[in-house]
Amino acid sequence: MTIFAGLRLPREIVFGAGQRHALPAIARRLGERAFVCTDERFAATETFQTMIQALRAAGLKVHVFDRVLADVPRDSVTACIEGAASFNPQMVIGVGGGSCMDMAKCAALLLSHGGALQDYYGELKVPGPILPVIAVPTTAGTGSEVTPVAVVSDPDKTLKVGISSPHLIATTALCDPDLTVTCPPGLTAIAGADALTHAVEAYTTSRKQADHVLFQERVFVGKNELTDHFALMAMRLLGRSLEKAVLNGADEVARSEVMLGSLAAGCAFGTAGTAAAHAIQYPVGALTHTAHGLGVATVLPYVMTYNLKVAVAEFASIARILGLEDKGRTQEEMAGAAISEVVRLFKAIGITGSLADLGLEADKIEWTAQQALGIGRLINNNPRPLDLTSMRRLVEAAYHGNLAASAM
Structure with a gap:
């Protein structure tokens, strides 16, 4: 390569x-x-x-x-x-x-x-x-x-x-x-979850054909060796300190690591871009008027599950960087464990578990899917292709809180 x-x-x-x-x-x-x-x-x-x-x-x-x-x-x-x-x-x-x-x-x-x-x-x-x-x-x-x-x-x-x-x-x-330091726990949680979503999506975006015009003609160019470095750094810092910062805002080390993790995530996605979780959040946010970070974090586990079959190696790396033990586990098991750990962390800091809980109405699922699919710069960055049928099923799974249904 x-x-x-x-x-x-x-x-x-x-x-x-x-x-x-x-x-x-x-x-x-x-x-x-x-x-x-x-x-x-x-x-x-x-x-x-x-x-x-x-x-x-x-x-x-x-x-x-x-x-x-x-x-x-x-x-x-x-x-x-x-x-x-x-x-x-x-x-x-x-x-x-x-x-x-x-x-x-x-x-x-x-x-x-x-x-x-x-x-x-x-x-x-x-x-x-x-x-x-x-x-x-x-x-x-x-x-x-x-x-x-x-x-x-x-x-x-x-x-x-x-x-x-x-x-x-x-x-x-x-x-x-x-x-x-003065950020309340709720804002700390939402902002930190936003940063972790940035890092996960930057690390798992599609890898583009690296010809000499890509970096000159595109703002977001997909994952590459440098953005991967910052994405992994962000996930390591946020994985070990976000929950601590939410539970104890006076923890100076946790505060520092969360801010550095957010910075590193920005360094990653500012070049690599983000993907389907952000695409879905745009219409969801417009309808529910919920905070951006809360929306992308709510959707992230479902998007990860959808992308799992084409990003096993990346998700296994995420599991390791989040501190999960890989002894006795296959690559596929480690990849699944990464999603489980993101779900656990988000639940621990109070992130909503479904789009229904965010306030999305059931009759807006179709519109949400159509609008999300139309955001080409994000959808084209997703590692697994999406069409209207798969996007509709993904939004439905996130609406009902059915993680398994997003695997498809």
Whole structure:
């Protein structure tokens, strides 16, 4: 087999407790005028105010937009940059969860290239570099600090939409696990389950034909040697620390490992992409208005079971990286054990077990299957092909909580 590897990442990634205090020095290298995007909750914290004061003490002029909303409504981006344009920022800093970092990317995009946000929906529509973005996550799950994607909600579209371009990758990802200590158990669980789903799907995506144009013409190129490294790293860290972080948010080691696992998962799926679990979540999320991480995690065991017959080696590796003993077990038994361990972990941290429990109505199964199948960039990444019949059966299995039925 010819070795193929590819990876797109920020210019620098800084990780560790207390590293948020490096923000002024990092920002100073990019200019003197910083536009900061965050949400109302985090803006009211002493931690955020201290960060802003430190930027100003370092000589930077700072303009703060503190009204970022969940899922980044399209028109909120226009409101965000209205005050920023006259400020003439030299960088955009996103501080918060995935929506805050995605808002920073969208703001930097429109401030750099103008036009309407919908002009850039899809892949590779961003014409060139954007203002430097510093991404400072306060949750551990989305991986947005290192990915080439911004997800927004558009009132004219049923499903959320993505803007995908290497130009959207932050210049610096500044990751301080101390910023996650105040995350409540429920949010810690959902965000961490989102990260584990990213890692599993990145590791089991289809392997593409590695010709010389693949990496130049696609944002997401499937699994390869480098993305596999980060996916396995993410699963190892999350497998041993996510449950601990949910049960005891003051566990500093667990918090650090979960955030590093989320970062590693972002490094993996930002190049490899994700697959069917994410495709199903888009219509499910639109109908049930449940958190993205909760939706993808609910679906993941069913998608893993569907994919099992074509990904035995990968699932067996996942079982080992999750710490399961392989003595006396066949490769197939280890692969099945990986799915069982994901089910166990998700149940232990409170992840919903079925789409019915998420609130999906039975009469929406067909629509959900049709919509999910139409998201080509995700469906084409799935290691086992899906048609409407198999997708319908998969959604039905996830709806009824029947794991065995998703094997098909």
